[in-house]
């Protein structure tokens with residue numbers, strides 16, 4: 069089987085469906101290898117479609133058992149059927165019903181799309197095009213129907229049977245079987261269909277909505293793990309309350325079920341009334357989950373819940389509009405986390421993710437607009453661009469319109485498009501209508517790929533007491549888009565005096581809240597009555613997803629570190645100085661730059677670390693190697709970057725050591741463990757302090773001291789954050805010897821031998837060690853009994869961490885890292901193409917590498933591309949990566 073170039077789907081070719089489906093009645097008999105699905109579909113011609121058109125239903129690896137139209141079996145000549153398509157050439161032009169019986173094998177389904185089994189639990193994943201693996205259907209989001217689902221199963225095998233909507237009936241059947249019937253009154257697209265059958269435990273809670281309706285909430289998990297679901301349940305309740313309070317959105321069914329499964333391709337899925345989760349984002353306990361796991365669980369529980377309005381009640385007309393639900397829902401979950409935790413810290417973390425994932429994507433061969441114009445495999449467009457940049461667009465919209473108009477626009481969107489499959493144009497029109505603002509240019513954010521660059525220079529005229537900022541914007545070319553238009557860039561800004569004081573100044577064109585909307589290719593802003601040369605603080609709160617270049621010297625940046633009123637920009641100023649030091653290191657023997665940064669951080673720690681430890685921990689974290697690589701932009705040598713970063717880290721550590729040691733002691737907690745953001749912040753600062761202390765030259769801080777601290781933290785930890793923090797130091801820090809490292813690694817392996825999700829952390833840590841032995845170690849770990857190529861979490865923890873989280877070893881100069889990952893992609897592709905394609909995106913930076921590595925990476929990509937019978941997922945990514 070040759071790999072065929074898959075068909076390209078284009079937004080410009082969108083046509084309404086020729087037929088609509090109003091009702092779906094499903095009767096599903098669960099069986100490990102021969103599940104029977106009977107679907108009764110109530111169809112009618114779509115007035116907006118082509119009259120008399122054939123009816124073409126989508127399928128994927130389906131086996132048809134029987135087919136009847138209005139109750140009468142169809143004759144051979146009346147239809148044609150293949151595993152991927154069922155066609156009725158001349159269907160009735162009045163409403164009619166189709167009864168379709170298919171037989172599927174959930175145990176053999178390794179793609180984890182459609183109906184499959186995870187640890188024996190029957191579950192489904194239908195977004196984007198998985199429903200067609202269950203029955204023949206018009207599997208597109210603008211075909212919305214109400215569903216009833218009858219599920220029948222062996223009671224011993226699957227005592228719990230869950231579907232979308234509300235439970236309406238259940239009962240016993242002969243032969244140890246039983247059934248449950250679920251009714252979902254809200255019209256929905258097929259991608260939101262779900263069912264679960266299995267032997268699961270649960271935690272439950274009653275919720276009373278803002279209008280006084282009672283909703284039964286439940287989180288279902290593997291039996292015995294119930295206590296680890298409490299945090300998720302709590303996060304669900306808080307999400308529901310928040311959406312009522314902040315967006316006025318009430319839940320609309322009698323029950324809300326969440327199910328955690330071990331084998332899942334993504335994070336979680338917002339199926340109506342029945343969210344299905346990767347168990348990594350549900351299960352948490354003090355002993356097994358880090359603070360960052362808790363934070364992710366809270367955010368993803370919220371994200372899926374918020375989809376009930378932004379995604380489910382209002383869905384997408386077609387998959388090009390994916391950001392309509394995803395960008396908006398990420399924005400909503402970010403706001404929720406900011407309200408529940410610390411806004412400044414959440415914003416910094418969101419920007420770190422955006423830069424690491426989206427900026428990288430946007431500057432490489434897979435760059436695409438937030439609303440793509442074409443795709444060959446939609447699974448490959450669940451990207452950082454659609455999600456994270458999509459969320460940034462909503463944030464900019466809010467910044468530009470202001471709180472009140474933004475809220476009015478959202479309210480209008482919810483009322484105008486409820487129960488519809490909408491487009492980005494529909495969404496923006498609501499904001500135009502609510503605010504009276506023309507959003508034509510703003511809409512370019514959805515159309516143009518690439519990260520805009522904004523260059524700014526400042527000019528002070530002392531005689532005139534005038535200060536001018538000159539702005540210029542440009543967006544680099546991206547695949548298929550050579551020429552770019554200027555976009556509207558909201559730049560939140562302020563002027564800071566040399567000692568942090570406010571230097572006054574009024575400027576025309578600056579909105580009252582200090583936002584300048586840069587919409588032309590170049591523009592300037594003049595401030596009058598400025599008493600002294602100011603330091604501009606630009607892009608406060610990271611008000612737009614752009615790369616800013618501003619000619620401020622280190623001294624000015626360090627003033628911002630100490631005095632800016634905007635937390636984000638204080639952090640950014642420290643990052644900018646650090647990036648500069650790593651890309652343009654001090655000359656040998658001259659460490660003035662690094663000294664100045666260390667001194668500023670030391671002053672900051674002295675005054676503020678105890679008051680806001682979470683923020684302090686972020687201030688101490690150097691920009692990641694991938695970000696430095698982006699800054700360099702061409703002929704990148706990952707080893708040189710690693711060396712520069714390590715050198716700066718050691719330098720800072722040595723200056724800050726006394727203060728860090730004191731802080732560690734002060735922050736030690738005698739209180740019982742709590743995962744709240746305040747406690748997590750203290751742990752974060754203690755852990756980064758340990759990491760820095762263990763990085764010091766033994767002449768400054770004896771190695772045995774670092775070892776003793778690390779061992780003590782590991783052995784005495786009563787929570788995973790501290791234990792893993794210590795293990796991380798043991799494995800990475802230069803000040804730790806092999807003996808301790810091996811003891812802790814071995815201890816961790818045995819201590820958590822029954823805990824696959826915890827062993828994922830153990831796999832990931834070892835895969836990210838920046839040492840030449842790592843590749844061999846990863847290959848050895850693939851033979852560990854806890855590893856399996858069939859489980860996406862295991863694959864991402866070990867192979868994914870090596871490919872995405874270990875720049876020096878994935879990019880080994882001998883090409884062995886590329887070769888290894890390419891082989892894994894090819895192996896995985898035969899079982900789970902989605903997983904294989906995601907792993908392959910690790911190659912997205914190959915073009916900016918120095919020529920030697922570039923050639924080796926290309927060879928690995930060409931090796932993949934040459935394989936016959938590649939999946940559409942992998943073929944699409946490899947072809948675009950090489951193009």
Ligand code: 0A1
Pocket residue numbers: 193195196333334335336337338371372394450
């Ligand atoms: N809509 C989900 C993401 C998702 C997409 C595709 C999937 O298929 C395997 C699964 C989940 C979300 O945004 O959470």
Ligand code: ZN
Pocket residue numbers: 371375393394397
């Ligand atoms: Zn989502």
